[in-house]
Amino acid sequence: MPEPPLPAAIADELAQPWQATISTVHPDGQPVSVPTWYLHEDGRILVNMDAGRKRLGHLRATPRGSLSAIDPDDWFTHISILGHVGEMVEDTDLRDIDRVARHYTGKPYAVRDRPRVSAWVDIDRWHAWGRLTDVR
């Protein structure tokens, strides 16, 4: 699998609001996956979670993650990222989740009374498929 930086053609697609799933590892070794919104910013992947999510504990114990993003109009075309969590920060003013929500829905995030955390995933390797298979 190639290493970053991502080619422009891959970054351009990842900038679309694609369906995505993030995978982490439970401390007992079980892989755990859940659909998520994401943003690709400054070469990193941003995912944002309710502060009560178990996934936060998984990421603190094992700060590694994988994101698979799928073109909703062409399921064969997808980009998978292997990475590690370089930074986790409280999203104190909901600035990050609002940015993510606007990207997907055009509106700020609806839930305003729950604390949230942003995880920034540094990309270690990536892989693309479908119409992006030959992009290097």
Next chain:
Amino acid sequence: MPEPPLPAAIADELAQPWQATISTVHPDGQPVSVPTWYLHEDGRILVNMDAGRKRLGHLRATPRGSLSAIDPDDWFTHISILGHVGEMVEDTDLRDIDRVARHYTGKPYAVRDRPRVSAWVDIDRWHAWGRLTDVR
């Protein structure tokens, strides 16, 4: 997270050709995710891979997986499965991949000259979201 058997309302949705991503763990501890077709049959999840896939080695070393399936018409509605690989078998006559391909495309699988392997994932726990959040 609830344990199986899946409620009928969950099983009925999982029987649709939803977009899905399967996650495994690399022997070095890195979670690895990739979009996949799947079938839910007899209470297990079937995923089928080209025999050359690295994912097969991951599953043999750590026979645990997680599948997240998303309703393509309603992204908030999804089902995530935590499970373990109870059985891996050569798909010698492409019977399994043809069944999976017909489920998604209506046609047998196009590639006929590559060996394939079926992994049967036993469901340990599950979780649903969106319009299925309250199904128990």
